[in-house]
Every structure is written in C-alpha cells, then in structure tokens.
Amino acid sequence: MLGAALELTGYLPDEGLATAAYLALVMHRPLFLEGEAGVGKTALARALAEVTGRPLYRLQCYEGLEASQALYDWDFGRQLLHLRAAEAAGTGQRAEELEAGLYDRRFLLARPLLQALEDSPSVLLVDEVDRADDEFEAFLLEVLGDFTISIPELGTVRAQTPPLVVLTSNRTREVHDALKRRCLYHWLEHPDFDREVAILRRRLPEVTETLARQVARATATLRELDLLKPPGVAEAMDWAGALHALGARELDPDTAARTLGAVLKYREDTDRVRSLDPGALFGAR
C-alpha cells in the first residue's frame, strides 16, 4: 500500500497518516495537515511526489499573497516588446488582431497553482496556509473546489487529473470552516520512540544505532519538559547530525551540552535544560 511505498522514500508515516494520504489520492480531496512545527508536514508532500512520480509544485503562503503570485500573471514587459516589435516591423496587422495576439498563452506567467493544474497529474503543496490572509482563502476555495482556473482573456484551465493537494497549517489562526470542509483533516503528532529511531536511522544512515536511540530518548524527554518550543523530528535529525559531525558515537552529558543549540531554539529553554541534571537527561541508559 501507499504507506509501504512512502517508507521506501525514507518517509515513515504512522497508520493514520498513511490512510489519510491514500484517501486523499483516491478521493481527490485535499489533505489538510496540522501539527507542531517540525513533525514532517512539508516533508510528506515531497515524499508523496516521489512515490507517485509526479512533479511537486509548492506555494509558500505569506501575508499579502495575491492572485498574481499564486495563480498567474501577464508578462507586461514582453507584451510591450511584442507591440513595439510589430510596430517596427510594420506587418500591417489590424489593431484587433494585434490586441488578440497580446493575450496569448506565451505571455502568461504561470504561478504554482496554475502550474500544478497544467502539468497534471501533479502534487501541489500549499504551505502554511494560515499565514495568508482570509481574502486568499476565498479563492483557494474556488481552485480546490473543482480544480479549474478561469482566465478571462484566455478561457478556463482544467486539470485532466486533479492534483494531489497537501495544505499545511501551524494554527496561528483558525482557517475558515468552508475550506476545511472540502479537505481531509489530519492532526500530526510527534512520532513514538521506535518510529523516531527508525526515522533517524533511515534519514541519517551514518549515525549509529546507539546514538539514534539516545537522541530519540533525550528528545522525547525534552518534549515532556514543557519548553517554549518542544523539539520536533526535524530538530532531532539536526541534533543527531550535529553529534555525528563532532564524531560522537554516543550521547554523553558533555557533548549534549555543547550541541544543545541544534534542538533548543530559545535562550529560556537552554537555560532551563542546563539547570537540570544533565546525567539524568542525557545519561547513557
């Protein structure tokens, strides 16, 4: 099944996530992923693109994102050049012909959403949709509803096969219900201990089994500490990578203290962890 195929790419989903991805694929419904930062929301879209062999188009959302950056834009500069060239050549075209020639596909700049529909079948990643403002959600709704984009001057672009859409959100604000209703909703959690070890081993084959297990255990302990930013899988991988780069084969309190910057991103968190007994936190067990 899809879960097994995903594992081949190095992405290890749990059962819920594998089911969610499978349903998104067969039901042609966008998959709406929420969860803490660094649990692998964006990575899933990449893995899905790899598994299905489809190209990945990514739209990073930010405040003030407009249709001209998400859907399409006319290449004004080239249109102007075309006009001037026609004038200089004096081909004797009539004005209407010339004008019609201006709104040709070759003067259209396709942005991620249009690209994903034109290059079907594809995987479309709409990243951090909660960062875009609510005006943008409204027309995302239109595009994801029937997978078409209408361009007044050109006509309607329709995807032959609906793209596999992954939307991610960090919950900085609540995304509108109308958008969520059209999606499959999945809340991603931190992986359990065994899965995290497996992920570390798979992604960083050079890291020893002992180190991977120790890093996974220490990361799990850190998550229980009620920190400002509990470390995600991404941080655990950074940490294991950093330890390996220092030549460590095992996690001991001293190297752990030196590499803490790879897992903890707030001064308050670092102070807190340093004030605790490092032996109990990172000791070899």
Added chain:
Amino acid sequence: MPGDVVGTVLGFARTLRHAGVAASPDRVTAMLTALGHLDVLDPTAVYWAGRLTLCASPDDLDRYDAAFAAYFGGGAPRPRRSSGAEQPREVPAAPLTSGDGGADGGEPSDLATRAGGEEVLRHRDVAGLTPAERDQLRRLFARLRPAAPMRPSRRRSPSAHGAVDRGRTVRRALRHGGEVTRLAHHRARPRPRRVVLLIDVSGSMSPYADALLRVAHAAVRARPTSTEVFTIGTRLTRVTRELRLRDPDRALAASGAAIPDWSGGTRIGEVLKAFLDRWGQRGTARGAVVVVCSDGWERGGAQLLGDQMARLQRLAHAVVWVNPHKGRAGYQPRTAGIVAALPSVDHFVAGHSLAAFEELAEVVSRA
C-alpha cells in the same frame, strides 16, 4: 454501499454531534466515500475514515475518540493521546448573572436612582449599579464602536503617491499603443491590527466581568476577523466564536456556557502561559495589541506572572492592562500580581465605568 453501513455511520454521526463535534451532512458523505475505499470490517480503517473526514480541529479529536469508543464499543484504536490537547469540558455553565453578585445583593431599591441620566451613568462604577441601572447601561454598551488600530500590510492599493506600480503603468501604456504617458503609483494598504482581549473571570473580578465581556462583544462585532477574546481564571477559554453572535445577550449567554471556571480562583500566570504556549507564540499575539483585563489578584506565584508578561511584551505590539480598581480614588498598584506585571505593560488604564471603557477603546486604537 450496503444499507446497514450507511445506517451505522448516520447513527455514529448523531452520537458525534451530541458529543459536540459538528459533523455536518457533507462531512458524513465524505466519510461514506472514504469507507468505500477502505475495509469496512476493519475497526482501525473505520476509525481513521471518520476521524479524517468528520473532525476539523485538535479540540475535536478527544471528543471523537470518546464518541467512537462509546458507539462502536471497545477503545479507540488511536495510539497515543497528545499531551497538549485540551480536556473535554464537562463542567456546566455558571449562570451569567454573576455581575449582580456581591455588592447589590442587599439593595432592592432600583427605581430610586433611575433619574441619574446617561451622562452620570457613564461615569458610575459598574460594580455599584442597581439592576435597573445596569439594564440601562447595557443599552449604552451597544453604542460602543471601538476603532481598530491599523498597521501597514504587504498588499498595495493605487495611490497618487508612493512607489511606481509597474503592472498598472504598462497596462495603461498598452491601451495607448505602448506609449507610457503617465506613471501609476501604489502604496501599502493599511490593515486592522489584531486585538487580543484576555478577560479575568475569577471571583474577585465578577462585578466587572459582565461589562468587560460586553466591551469584548462590541469589539468582536466591529472587527470579527481581527479580534480574539479569551477568558482567564483557573483555565483558558476561547470565547471569540461565541461572541460573534449578533445579539449581545445571546452572545454573553453562549460564552457563559463555554466558560467552565466562572467566578472561581485565579492563576493568571499559569493561564497566561497556557495562552502563550497554545496561541500567542504561534502567531495570535505576534504584532497584536493585547489587552489584559484583571485586578492582578494572583494565587500562583507573582514571579511566573512577571516572566509570562515579559514574554508577552516581546511578542506583542503593545500590552494594555485594564484594572477596574484603578478608577478608585487613591489607588496604588500594590497587589503582588500587578507589581510583577507592570514593568511589561505599555498602557495601564482603568476599566470600571462606561467612560473608562471608551477611553480604553481610544487607547487601543492609538496603540
């Protein structure tokens, strides 16, 4: 799809709705479609088919698990509970009449002071009002129109001055045969800045909580998408959704039903930390004007409150503290909570009368 599967799913959706998850008909249809692609006899497949289609937020997940276990029997096959998820609320609502408690329990004379007039009423301390006066004041609250603070946004709109708008300039040129006759300009369009209200609903604030929630209602009604309201007491409750109801009395009744810790104790420091962990740091407090309405009576340590206020100030654009007692003559900030919080507060204002609330709205819009 066999009829008994459809019947079972519809029954499950009904159970779910009773548990407080809004499983709308189109979501139920989606669940049936999902089941069509999976093994109907596998409990895990049924669990995920329902969870992926019927739930819409992390708050729904615990309720879904409970409903699943109750309806299908046995435990929900969900591997692990998230540690950060909220406990399901089972504490029923305290009635929303707490505003009448305390002070005027022994004051039945409500007609005597009727002639006070609006102007006098505007400056009266809310805590000392008779029921009739309070009724009259409620109508005045409806006239409150808080203006939102503004900030520049990334979106631009046409303007006579500012940077050159290349797209519009060229489009205009195309209309004139490619000749640039006039430059078009644009500039950043102002957008409302987010306002977050944190309202203390503990026992010591109960004479003012009703009035503060009415102020919050006016703010939410004025700017529904850029205003967030939470109540703080022994726990954090988001009441933005409830306050979006148009009618103030219904909105207050709905939020009263949502607040489990009405007139209880206060642990502002802890609850503020919960707010920052779950909402504030992710973005709700970032660049926002955060208004904390509390008297600063703190049962937890004042140290924690001080730390969290400092954290809040680093995230927020401005922090406003509203203390109803500040309106009293001869007030000195003495409670440990206030003393710890004040260094991280940008504006310290009173909040005891309608006039004070108008002033608060002014402070917020200029913050």
